[in-house]
Amino acid sequence: MTDTSTNSAGQRPDPDDAPSPPPPGGPAGAVARFLGGTWRRFRALPLPMRLAAYVAAGLVLLLVLTAATATVLVRRPLPQTGGTVEITGLDGEVEVLRDEHGIAQVYADTMGDLARGQGFVHAQERFFEMDVRRHATAGRLAELFGEDAVESDAYVRTMGWRRVAEKEVALLTPDTRAFLEAYADGVNAYLEDRGTSSISVEYSVLRLGGLTYTPEEWTPVDSLAWLKAMAWDLRGNMDDEIARVLSADAVGEERAAALFPAYPYDEVTPIVTQGAVVDQVYEQDARRGQTRVPLRPGFEADQRSALRDLGDGLARMPAWLGRGEGIGSNSWVVAGEHTASGSPLLANDPHLGTSLPGVWMQMGLHCRDVGPACPLDVSGFTFSGVPGVIIGHNADIAWGFTNLGPDVTDLFVERVTDEDVLHDGELRPLRIREEVIRVQGGQDVRLTVRTSSHGPLVSDVAEQLGEVAEATGDDIGTFVPEDEEAAIALQWTALQPGTTADAILALNLASDWDAFRAAASDFEAPAQNLVYADTEGHIGYQAPGRIPIRKSGNDGTVPSAGWLPENDWTGAFVPYDALPSVLDPDEGFVITANQAVVGPRYPFFLTDDWDRGARSERIRSLLTDRLEAGPVDVDDMLEIQLDTRNPMAPVLVPHLLDVDLPRGYADDGQALLDDWDFSQPAEGEHSAAAAYYNVVWANLLELLFADELPADLAPDGGQRWMAVVADLLDEPDNGWWDDLVTEEVERRDDTLERAMLEARDELVRLQARDAESWTWGHVHRLDLRSATLGESGIAPVEALLNRDDWGVGGGSGIVDASSWDAAEGYTVTAAPSMRLVTSPGDWDASRWINLTGVSGHPASPHYTDQTDLWAVGDTLPWLFGEDAVSDATEDRLVLRPAD
Template sequence: MLKKIMITSLSSLLGLTAVVSGGGYWYVQDSLADLDGEVLTAVEKPVRLLRDEYGVSHLYAETERDLLFAQGFAHAQDRLWQMELSRRGAAGRLSELFGEDLVTTDRMYRTLGMHRVAEAAVNSLDATSKQNLQAYADGVNAFLEQKDMPFEYGIFSIDPEPWTIADSLSISKMMAWDLGGNMFTELFLSAAGDQVGREKALTLIAEYAPQDARVLKESSEQAPAQAAQASPFSIAPEAVAQLHQAKAGLKELGIPGESLGSNNWVVSGNKSASGKPLLANDMHLSLQAPSVFYQNHLVVPNLYNVSGVIFPGVPGVIVGHNDKLAWGFTNVYPDVQDLYIQKPNPNNPHQFEYMGKYEDAKVIQEEIKVKGGDPVRFENIITRQGPIITDIVEGIPVSAPLSLKWSTYEFHDEISAMLAMNKAQNWEQFETALQRFSAPAQNVVYADVEGNIAYQLAGKIPVRKKGDGLLPVPGWTDEFEWTSYIAWEDLPHTFNPEQGFIATANNKIIAEADDPYLITYEWAAPYRAKRIEEMIEAKDKLTLADMQQMQLDWKNLQAVQNVPLWLPILEKGMWNKAESAALQILKEWAKDPWDNPDQAGPAIYHAMLNKTIEQVYQPQLGEELFYEYVATGLSVNAFDTLMLDQSPKWLAGTGLTKEQAVEQGFRAAVAFLQERAGAEPAKWTWGDVHQLTFRHAFGDIKPLHLLFDDGPYPYGGSHVTVNAAAYSRIDNPFRAGFGAPWRFTIDMADPAAAEDVMEMGASGQLGSKHYKDQSHLWLDGKYKSMYFRAEDVQAHQVNEYKLLPITN
């Protein structure tokens, strides 16, 4: 899809040959922003925009307003086109550039209403918050007054519109959408229930075993979460697939989305060689060009001295450190979305039943402009429980309209919370700031120079009157309404725990018996968290170098569990020469399984894992629903639980035994690898099939991939290793696409010596020397200094751009 529309757009201006010719090269070079110079603009006092040898911006201002203005200016210098696509994606305006193929994607995001909600939120901001966001927008717009626009604007023959506060807020809400919802899980379980029965479908969500790693070890006696609530709703598999495809349209354009997970951990001074806490964080998102993150260092005397990353288009630092403290995030995958089955008035499609009466819905007349086509108009119908989402794709087979209730539709001010976190000087101030952070809900670890470590789940998690959020519920009654949000003091937290460390990897936070509230059912598999804990406990005194080695770890604990369950079955089988050789390799590798790219063992293991999952689930779910199941990520825990179960409910009555599934999965895996990597198992390597390319939106077009993409590189790891490199399971199997765009480590004995590394580089502009100058570090497992002290920044300064006030 994207390839076709991109070729049309590019050819209309340059022609493909011109882009890769010398003329195209100079056209791209001429569009690069100047990183040295000065400009008279709307700042109160002079501001310095310094860049180090990796193009990382260090911004020095005398007021908060000027600092955020400068940050907007710097973001636009390096990432304006990425910001353009992000705000258009959130607003449902991509068809204006790319034509009719993205109309359904636009219709989804218009229906969800990120930009509409963001615009409404602007009016609810307090004066300081509005001033700060306006300062950032003014900085972006000051850059728009310069002549150096990214070359993509010329390709699409458009001029950038002024940046607004709502643009920044809508990007924040897009991240909340990608990291904090389960709408598609509810749709999948509904369709699966129609296919195999509701009770059996719910076995597709596995429970955590008692021995699996949890964030909090303390225990208390509280009530368990509620059982699954039956749903009187049905939806066809193709409808789920069509809605999911609408969401996927953004990913093809490199707009940040779907998260694999993340790791963070903090170690107390009692377990560190320096005697002060150590903190590490690597958030897992799409690995792409340009990176989803932007590194920056923000300084205002006696107010800001903070360094870390942010999403381009948003002010502040989302994760990083200042001179007193550091923090890291991982996603909770919270259940903050519910689908409600609606009963429309048969005589008025704009009215829906509630408590025995029909209520008017809000109706917004939407118009999507389409490049090369007629505008697409539709009604966006918003009930008391949110917008009707089953109208996104016209004519999809559902038994009733569904509306989406989502915590993010309420007023939130995460950006102001983030700026307060940036300025915090101790745990009390930091925690106060966190209380304002609503979405997406995050596991936050903390360390400070005083020696404190802490964990806090931050975010708004709904309390349901009834139901568990797994399936659509009736919207015509108040039985399933949200009554409140979990109170701050009731959210999981700990401060200076006795064990001396805290680790999170999207794993379960606390046992059901210890938590009276439902947070989510969609916990990540426990293997990354368990491995992190193993490595922390293996050494008495840890160093910053140890933190970095942990982030780079490829030990596969899932294989430690699964392969011993498989081998007794496989060793009884009758195998051909290649299968026998592969079995011997798997057996030897499993003695100490690492997902290293130069080994055959992980290739055999992961191919068998995928093929066995396919054998177990696809026959009953069918191809479309199986694809959706894999896309939700739920299959990992469910399959591993099934392997441990002596009598799996899922296989009951199917005629397929667990042993048969394992045998068939192994045979299919060997055949797959022979086709992909050659006939001889001894010559296979994980890196032959598991390869990473930092893909740009233009990279699908040959030969433009040679310019815009970086890769492919043979790469290790998988979805279950600490150094994550999750791969596609269906389309282009084993192509690595998710991992840690940014790695961050810090020793609070010397916060100024913090180190990080980011995929690709600081600039999103092809032709910039900083387009991909960190990739070699990232791939080689190396780190660089974040240059925090003024003298270090000065010593490594390469560029300086001055923003000067306009005076009489």
């Protein structure tokens, strides 16, 4: 209805001029009077000013609406954690109990329902991470992220991770296959009728970039393929193989040898010092020779170039897929005779590259009535996308992992002509297949994969990608030279189908040492150190894994000439019963920190590229000191995990203190070292000295090696480089001390002085002029970044997904291994991805903590809610008993069978 009334002048009244009812009293009246006065003043403004105000108000409204929409999109994927959800495929009801940190404990009546419940919860919290992982392991990242992901896809397609996983399904036991299939059903039940904006905010961001995408159903192969990525992360010494050749090319064979010191077997206690294998006396010198005779062929320029290109390409693969360096782990187990509870204690903290969300997700899987029909009752750390618990405990046993680190990869330099490869004097045909990489927002890329008897020619990828870059997205085929070319083949045990998934389920179900060892026998890749404890009081160690036996010409330390048959693998692997193992050792404890598993007389060659034992020896020292003082408890184990003593500092600091620096500004940092205890806390006493020492260390490495080694061989500052510099300190006139860029000839103390002076200036730039105010935590920062869109370069997206700026202690080669790369800066590159201590005598007395939270949603309170605790060394109660879990429950979700 239209108002047509007029006033006394014959005009229709302006509604804004009509008399208003008297405003109410009190606060509401005050607000009404304020708004009325504001509106009258606004109408009195000139028209242009009012129009500008209208535009500004519109922009503000648009921003408010945009912010509101963004908030809705960010919060929409958050999981339902209470009430009831009906899903298809369940045999009965499944309960999901979450505590204050969102950690889920799943209860069901059948194995299938437990797997379905785990799959549903994993998908609720982390499906985008799962989806990215399966795209990565299938070489399909470019379908989501465009041309920037083509290089990674090409390497993964060339190695054929998913093709291997597809073959593994048929090798698994019926129980494992059924568990994998039920898990996939649970994931797909979550995805059913759910749009991508309800699954993850990352999909909404990608959609803004033009991605049109609906996730495919989850399959068992998707789960198996992720195990290939973990095996790649822990693959052994392939990077060292390349580095040895390129170092020799840069400085000559003799000087390069000094950069790879021999393993100090006489100084480091191996993991296993007794047991059925170790106790035997080996006189099989001929057999040992078959696997240990070194061969260091002199490669030609084109062969070295192929190795350099391969190394550069592998370094550009996403860090979250693993680079095989800078990582390690600690674990140890103590017998009940040495503990306050009278039962064993087991500690574990795997060191992996940092990411957000972290690699682990805590969870428990519990049959309501444990028995033959439903035997699972387990809790621990899981991989999203993989059913079961990877590290943890059940009602009877606990287990932990560190990387065994055997040499399970070899690079072979091949002589290739067209479609043939030279081997044993004959040209043999290469196996060739075609791949197509779909590229979001770009043209497809054609990839030709060539494979020799040793493995895929991974060097092809670097050559082809160079062609791809030049063609700016056109279809590209394999580069084929006119004559013979140098190519690099990768032989790797994980490229053969295996049964590691069987081992995961069997470990979850094992109830004693014999069942544990039987389960471990299927753990083929990655090869791991497994520590064990049980409720009966036993402790133990087992080394599983598929480890090749090589012929006489190949020691695995450098790439081999592929055309010589004496370099081939024999096709046999170290027998499982011959791998090191021990139950209830005389010492009453087992320590594993990536050091040598056994001494040099062990008959099979595992590797000589072990971690050099600084962490294992420090743990041994701390543990034995505590045992001498009396029984140990959970808190003692946790305290050892947080030890920050630098192993190189006692060697280097005396030399630094002997250098005569000018008094005042120049020697302020040096003075901090006088009473330093070599610890590296983030804050507090000794933190200033730690900051100064580490900056000196980084500068010293650059001064020593940057003038002669190319940037891709720059020292990272880890244990190998500590050993190199320790040897050089005893040779003050060694040529490495001289800077070839200058006219002078520098000796040791000249270079040490320059390193300290430059460190003093650098810390002024980074922190403050006052040396006493420096802290190691100020420069040693933990920045957690989303591995995908968190590196997009789009500031709002990065701000949404990334969480930065925790100051932490520790460092490379330290028990609290918050590692950093001296060639890149002081930011943490790898860290304890979780920490746990299990107590078989009372499972509810166990403790655990994750590097991040359990959720992959940035709007979730559980995205990084454990990181603050992790950074200061705190842990959470690890509850296992049904009553304890029930008392700690904050949210209860019931999954009910759909009609």
